[in-house]
Amino acid sequence: MWTRRALVAADRGFLVALEVALRWAALPPGLREMLADQQVTARLAGWDGRGAAAEVVCVGDAPVAVYVSRDDGDDRDLVQLDVLPAHQSRGLCTWLLRGEQRLVAARGGAARLRVARDNDRARALYTRLGWVPVDDDGTSLYVAMCWRSDP
């Protein structure tokens, strides 16, 4: 059902539309695209600077999600995972994370991500998949979570 491929320059319009749909939808048209475009520029620079691999997940030829990850020795950092609203709750994130978990189980390291503390749905999903908080002091805006095959 889903395929993954490397992000290419022509995906920029998709990234802006995704950013608008997830984070700027309440703003007036025009303004939201402008802010989303700036955000995409910053994100692309950040991914590049961290040496992360940016991919899109497609249904047929149509991109529906962005997935950015990087190797850190045996460990894996999951840098960004955003799914178009119309394609959420279909198991896409579960599919991607199970793939990461298989990779990490084979290599023996850990997979890590950071999630906003108020993103209850994502945190519950990660917890269901076996991810656990790391060094959580209960106050910071983001919670670091980790998955390893030998917890």
Ligand SMILES: CC(C)(COP(=O)(O)OP(=O)(O)OC[C@H]1O[C@@H](n2cnc3c(N)ncnc32)[C@H](O)[C@@H]1OP(=O)(O)O)[C@@H](O)C(=O)NCCC(=O)NCCS
């Ligand atoms: C959080 C996010 C990445 C999850 O991705 P997703 O593809 O919707 O996740 P899944 O479909 O695997 O699982 C989500 C839900 O669908 C359910 N589900 C899984 N497979 C399903 C299927 N085949 N049919 C119906 N529901 C399914 C899961 O049980 C889960 O239940 P929930 O609605 O109670 O959370 C996505 O919602 C998103 O992009 N959110 C906005 C941005 C964001 O928060 N990014 C994460 C930052 S760390």
